[in-house]
Amino acid sequence: MHAVALTRGLPIDDEQSLVDAELPDPTPGPRDVLVEVRAASVNPVDVKQRAASPELAEPRVLGFDGAGVVRAVGSEVTLFAQGDEVWWAGQLDRQGSDADLQLVDERIVGRKPSSLSFAEAAALPLTAITAWESLFDKLGLTETSEGSLLVVGATGGVGSIMLQLVRELVPGMRTVATASNDDNERWVRSLGASAAVDHHADLVAQTLEAEPDGVDWIFSAHSAGRAADYAHMLRPFGAVVAIDSAKDVDLDALKPKSQSWHWELMFTRPMQRTPDMIRQHELLDAVADLVDVGRVTSTVQTILSGWDAATFREAHRFVESGRTVGKVVVQR
Template sequence: MTEATNTQIGYSANLPASDPGAFEVRSSPLPAPRPGEVVVRVEAVSVNPVDVKLRAGSPARGFRVLGFDAAGVVTGVGDGVAGFAAGDEVFYAGSIARPGSNQRYQAVEARLVGRKPANVSFGEAASLPLTSLTAWEAAFDRLGITDSSEGYLLVVGASGGVGSVLLQLVRARAPRVRTIGTAGAANADWVRSMGAHEVVDHRGDLVEQVRALAPEGVSWLFTSHSRHQEAVYARVVQPFGRIVAIDDGARDVAPLKDKSIGWLWELMFTDPLHLPDSHHQAWILDQVAALVEAGAVRPTVTSDLGTISAESLGRAHAAVESGRTVGKIVLEGWAI
């Protein structure tokens, strides 16, 4: 059943997540699909660090709807769209340049949308798009890991949303790559359950711990916590190795030159923003869906905060903002 108007949850001022006014509920006209778009009835969303950063510091310019993870049902298809029809169940992360998924109906570019895995709930599916796209692009597109690759991969921040998916993807698609994840003692079992062959304590001496497992160093390093770590990484990565980072800020890569180590960045939104004819992310999501259905990758939900509302989004943002979350937080269904 289609509602007469759309419900959107967004912000108009950069307030703390705990502030009762941090999120506002507004009504808007139902979106109509433009050429190349589908309209999706959003059934579940997840909250990512990018949501928190934008709410805390990015101008709303009136009113901004966040949300970059969604799973739902197609209700409308625009001209020129092939492969989708009303009633299809889908999942996606969308684009940072457009209103997000914290709304009942969302228009999204079809080239960014994948089919939802048939064997999981909407909430479980919503935990996957942004992190799986980031992890896939980081491991396979940036680092160049293939199904025939051999060597060690160090995953810094392995208990986080991206690290948890990356470990699973590499285990499924590059079985000869040995993965080492960093985590605190409380999260070590989670990281092993995600596919890490070894876990090292992120509070300890990283060089000593990694070198004990990979005496010649690692071939690849993924990091979500790279600030001030360039010299440390230079000591654990092999000559001609590669590092890919997803966090923000300038980095001093001079320590890497002696070993000709490559420093790469991964931003999932590069494709949506700069490659208007690319369908690569839809393809990745379809590959992830197949892996989920085959049991090789599982959703990383660790907290379900109930239905989608201004209050529950505030709680989700506060949890992500704490920096202590493991896996993903999801919201499923609508309270309003």
């Protein structure tokens, strides 16, 4: 099969940072589906994994979002059959979706929404899982929850689907979303944000202007040096859920008001082979249902065509710029 491979960490402008390669077709294990990938998105995790990679003995295929068609199934697969259209977010410890074919455990695969193209669908799995687990597993929100949520990183892939999930599944919630310009503000408000603030300016003052009594919960994609600010904005017993790998986080700032800090990594269930891995299959199907009835839309904003290393390098450049809104997807 053809694949776009990583062999060593290099700047994305280096033509060797991602290369075209011919690799053996993979063979499904007992719980695997073998999927013909039709589209794959590029996430910040792809950029980080590529840039930090040592020189590798074997080519590595990145890609953690995909949509495609099942071509074969393992001996114990019960959820899917050959010909099914599916979407998924893969694993850090397996080959990824930047290839013709990919093996994915059926328990982290969902049915592709019938109303979306493959490119539109590929934008959502990783971010939808991250947003869902953040809101409902980590923060413990329910359909009857009331209060306010600050979304830091609201224009990114996770923030863009999170705003929609809150709007549709937690109707009593007010959301304050970060947006650094008028176009970004229009974007977050179109997805359900109650108010918009500029995180490049005085985030605390603007947030408290929107929510004078403070916010009840914070989602953070940009946490470095923010713990004291978050503690100040959060009400007593409030909670933060963060998805970045911030090193400068002083959690002592949260203690006076008995606030809590949660980490979210959507790869935990598949990498740790937890007994509830199938929850990711279930929530992907739940999101597919929301999409097909028009309650949630794809967050793709940039679609690149060309199943080769040059196109994936271009997609990495977009994401690495830090200025993308929504998701970047590569399609065949």
